[in-house]
Amino acid sequence: MVLFLRTIFHVDMDAFFVSVEELFDPELKGKAVVVGGQRNERGVVSAASYEARKFGVHSAMPLRTAAKLCPRAIFVDGHPERYREYSERAYRVLSSFSPLVEMASIDEAYLDMTGTERLHGPPLRAAHNLHQRMKSDTRLNCSIGIGSSRLIAKVSSAKAKPNGVLWVVPGQEARFLAPLDVRDIPGVGKVTEQNLHALGIQRVGDLGRFEDSFLEQHFGKWGLALAGKARGEDAGGWFDNEVGADIDAKSISHEHTYNQDTGNAEQLESTLMRLSEMVGRRLRESGLHARTIQLKLRYKDFTTITRAHTLPAPTQLDTEIFEQARALFRKNWRKGGEVRLLGVHASSFERQPDQGDLLEGARRERWKQALSAADRLRDKFGESSVALASGMKGSFRERIHENPAGLPGKTRKP
DNA sequence: TCTGGGGTCCTAGGACCC
DNA sequence: TCTGGGGTCCTAGGACCC
Numbered sequence: 001m002v003l004f005l006r007t008i009f010h011v012d013m014d015a016f017f018v019s020v021e022e023l024f025d026p027e028l029k030g031k032a033v034v035v036g037g038q039r040n041e042r043g044v045v046s047a048a049s050y051e052a053r054k055f056g057v058h059s060a061m062p063l064r065t066a067a068k069l070c071p072r073a074i075f076v077d078g079h080p081e082r083y084r085e086y087s088e089r090a091y092r093v094l095s096s097f098s099p100l101v102e103m104a105s106i107d108e109a110y111l112d113m114t115g116t117e118r119l120h121g122p123p124l125r126a127a128h129n130l131h132q133r134m135k136s137d138t139r140l141n142c143s144i145g146i147g148s149s150r151l152i153a154k155v156s157s158a159k160a161k162p163n164g165v166l167w168v169v170p171g172q173e174a175r176f177l178a179p180l181d182v183r184d185i186p187g188v189g190k191v192t193e194q195n196l197h198a199l200g201i202q203r204v205g206d207l208g209r210f211e212d213s214f215l216e217q218h219f220g221k222w223g224l225a226l227a228g229k230a231r232g233e234d235a236g237g238w239f240d241n242e243v244g245a246d247i248d249a250k251s252i253s254h255e256h257t258y259n260q261d262t263g264n265a266e267q268l269e270s271t272l273m274r275l276s277e278m279v280g281r282r283l284r285e286s287g288l289h290a291r292t293i294q295l296k297l298r299y300k301d302f303t304t305i306t307r308a309h310t311l312p313a314p315t316q317l318d319t320e321i322f323e324q325a326r327a328l329f330r331k332n333w334r335k336g337g338e339v340r341l342l343g344v345h346a347s348s349f350e351r352q353p354d355q356g357d358l359l360e361g362a363r364r365e366r367w368k369q370a371l372s373a374a375d376r377l378r379d380k381f382g383e384s385s386v387a388l389a390s391g392m393k394g395s396f397r398e399r400i401h402e403n404p405a406g407l408p409g410k411t412r413k414p
Numbered sequence: 415t416c417t418g419g420g421g422t423c424c425t426a427g428g429a430c431c432c
Numbered sequence: 433t434c435t436g437g438g439g440t441c442c443t444a445g446g447a448c449c450c
Contacts, residue, residue, distance in 0.1 A: 016450095036418080044418050046450090059450080065415040105421095105450050187423095189448050221424070222447095237423065255419060292442085302417070308443055343419090348442095 005170055007123055007146065008243065009111040010153035011094060011130070014141040014162045016107035017047035020086050021076050023139060032057075032073040039067035039075045042259060046078050050162065083107075089138045097130050100244040108157075110150055112243035127165045148173065149234045150243070154186055173232025178205030185229050187222070187237075195219070204230050248349070249286065253294075254278040255343030261300045263338045269326055275344040276322035281375055284368070288349045289314030293324040296343030297333060304341075307332050314350045317367055321346065 013019065017035040022028045028049075034057060036046035045066050048057040055070035066073065087106045094101045097120065100112035113126060120126035127144045134142050145157030146167040155177065160166035168176045177185075182204055183193050199218065201207060207215070207230035215223035221236065228235025241247065254275045262268065272295075283290060294308040307328045315321065325344045333339075 042416085042418080046418085060418085062415055062417050065417090068415065107450075187448065191447060250422070251420090253420065257418060294443090304445090306444060310442065341418090 005114075006148055007113040007116075008148065008150055008153040009098075009113050009123075009127065009130070010145040010147075010150070010157040011090075011109050011111065011134075012143050012145075012157045012161070013090065013107040014143060015047055015049055016086075016140070017078060017083060018049045019140050020082050021079070023086075024079075024082065028074060028076070032070050033076060034063070034066050034070070034073045035076050035078050037063050037075065037077060039073075040064055042257060048073075086138060086140065090134065090140070090142075093130070093134050093137050096133075097126065100242075102244050110153065110243045113146075124165065124167050127167070131165060147232070149232055150239050151186065151229055151234050152176070152232050155180070155184055158184065168232075174205075174208070174230070177230060177232060178203065178208075180204045182207070185226070186239075187229075188226075192219070192222075249288070250349070251345060251347040252279055252282045252286075252288070252290070253296075253343060253345035254282075255296060255341055257298075257341045258339070261338040261340050263336045265333075265335075268333070268339055268342060269329065271342050272325045272329060272344065273318075273322050275342065276325050277318045279344050279346050280316060280318035280321050280371065283316035283346060284372060284375065287351065289316045289351070290321075290346035291315075291348035291350065292346065293321055293328070294343075294345035294347065295325050295328040295332070296341065296345060297329070297339060298341035299334070300338040300340055302340065305332060306345075308345075310348065314348070318371060319367070 018028075018033050021033065021035060030051065031049065032052035032055065033049040034045055034052055035048070036059075037043040041063050043063050045057060045059050045061045045063060047059055048066070052066070052070050052073050055073070057066045057070050057073065063075065067075070083106055087103070090107075091101065091103060091109070094109055094111055098111045098113055098116060102110045104110060113120070113123065116126065120129065123146045127146055131142065131144060134140065141163040143157050143160040143163060144165045145153045145155065145160055146165070147153040147156055148168075148170045152168050152173050156166040156168050180203060182188050182196050182201060185204060188196070195218070196202075199210075201210075207227060210227075212224060212227040215227050217223070219226060225236030234240050256271055256275060291314045292308055292310045294306055296304065296306050298304040309324050309328055311320070311324065321344065329342075
């Protein structure tokens with residue numbers, strides 16, 4: 001039950017990574033550009049310019065496929081620092097329009113603009129002002145969707161692209177959604193789309209012909225949410241959160257795909273050490289302690305397993321994370337099996353560690369201090385400058401580059 | 415065509431407890 | 433020998449998002 005009408009903006013930067021790269025190299029402007037790596041690297045497209053999209057190139061597509069579809073495309077490595085910087089600039093602009101800003105990812109945000117009419121005027125005028133400010137302050141284009149829920153704002157910003165503003169007038173939500181493809185609903189991917197098609201549901205409006213209970217039977221909890229979404233409601237899950245509500249991270253993970261598959265135990269364990277260090281570092285930075293450590297292992301043929309272990313007491317120490325990850329690895333790795341990817345994942349966070357006896361607590365504290373010092377060194381001299389002894393073992397200690405294409409997770413503030 | 419990395423949420427089964 | 437019911441924790445896998 002909606003007690004009062006909300007005005008939500010969804011602001012989405014247009015071809016964000018590509019646009020930022022264009023600022024650094026104006027030569028790229030107007031050309032087919034693919035960000036994410038080189039044309040014959042192992043990896044996928046992070047972002048494609050509108051020119052490249054005309055050839056069928058889109059994000060998440062293997063780089064090699066993109067090269068075949070659009071041979072003349074320019075391939076550019078990603079620059080996460082640049083994207084973070086421009087994301088922060090965008091955040092500053094947004095914050096000057098509403099105190100309730102929530103970055104949903106590096107290039108999109110929700111604003112609760114409810115009750116700002118006195119200051120900013122009616123929604124469309126506010127949006128146009130915001131649009132202009134974004135352009136003048138960041139030199140980047142964005143699109144803005146306006147609606148009475150996150151869902152409507154999100155869907156309408158997609159329809160406003162590129163470089164547009166779209167307002168769905170309150171009361172018109174269902175009419176706006178009805179003709180759209182079910183795939184346009186956030187959360188409906190390839191699989192759900194196929195399942196809906198099998199029931200003869202192609203457009204959002206078709207959902208209205210079915211009872212909520214029928215959808216629940218077919219799709220469980222998600223089916224119920226889907227019924228609500230067809231009416232434009234933020235039904236279920238993350239969408240229900242108030243804009244700007246502070247939500248703690250639920251997991252921290254790092255993974256690495258080798259350029260060449262490897263079955264070398266020493267190299268694999270060395271990678272695990274590096275990944276454990278990266279996870280431990282992030283835990284310490286955010287003051288979190290994890291109880292569950294998970295290993296992810298992907299073989300050459302892409303079969304993937306995950307194996308988890310939950311500790312009696314939470315940790316944020318590289319050594320303890322590594323110990324668990326390695327134990328899981330040794331227990332589950334098919335000896336000699338060629339590995340494509342390794343990952344280390346931490347979850348079940350607690351703010352305070354269960355210290356156990358005092359001596360033990362002191363020992364851990366010393367470790368923590370040593371590791372924090374290492375963190376500062378890394379800040380200064382780069383990720384490869386410091387490693388614990390076991391990570392140094394062997395000649396395979398390689399540098400894991402910061403994910404060139406990756407996106408940070410949901411963060412409240414950049 | 416040969417498939418990244420970092421997240422969230424959901425399901426389902428088994429263990430264990432009352 | 434035929435076998436409850438609910439709650440919680442843990443693990444594995446998968447859909448989905450950017």
